[in-house]
Amino acid sequence: MVEYDSNISFPLTEEKVFGRRKSKRLSHKQKENFHHFLAKYSIFEYNEDGSFDLQQIDLQRLFDKVSDFELEIGFGMGDFLFQKALSQPNIGFLGCEVFENGIANLVTRIKEKDLKNIFLHPGNCIGLLDNLKGAQLKAIYIFFPDPWPKKKHQKRRFLSTENIDKMLFTLKIGGCIYIATDIVEYAREISSNMNKRADVKALRVLIEDFKAPLGNQFQTKFERKAYAQDRIPKYMVFERIV
16 A cells, blocks of 8 residues: 655656646645545555556456446546446446546545545556556546647647547447537547548537537536536537447
8 A cells, every 4th residue: 555645746657748737736635635545546556656557457356346337538626427426336437637636626525425436547548548458448438628729739639540549449339439528620620530430430420419418417617617608518429339
């Protein structure tokens, strides 16, 4: 077990990450929850210095008595993932996020409810995707990924062909990728790239269809913010068919 060190506020990682990792200073309670997270809710095992060892994940061993597995990439403050895990105890949920304050917030809520069906990775999700076996996940959720609006930064967008390949490899046939963005240009790019693939079926085909929220969804902070600023989110669903 990793010993708690107040000087380590976040697991150390050599993974390359774009964007901010922290906004405001974490409270002592939040730092303690990181310690609790390292000991109990981590997908990967951690070393004494807070670094983690990436290795192939056996989801059946990680979770106890669940029927399916789902992943949220970039869970932000954890609103959606927490509500899903709370309302569906028979499903095992995985979450990836690099934003420290969001992880601290979610870990606090998991600890308060003592949830047993959720594990997290505080790092680049590529390390997680690369260590999942094929055809294991029922669903992948990516809500409001960073659009990197400047042209010189658009190569940083997560939904590249390479990363889509990685996600589809982990999905069961019939499993779906659920995507939401409030950037029209990004929605069109994602839709265009997905519609070129022979292994994917778009369950929402027209851009007008993207305006209807996903069924049984819990609103995220970014979703509420988009509506408050009169930016209508675009919702997309893509099913793996082969």
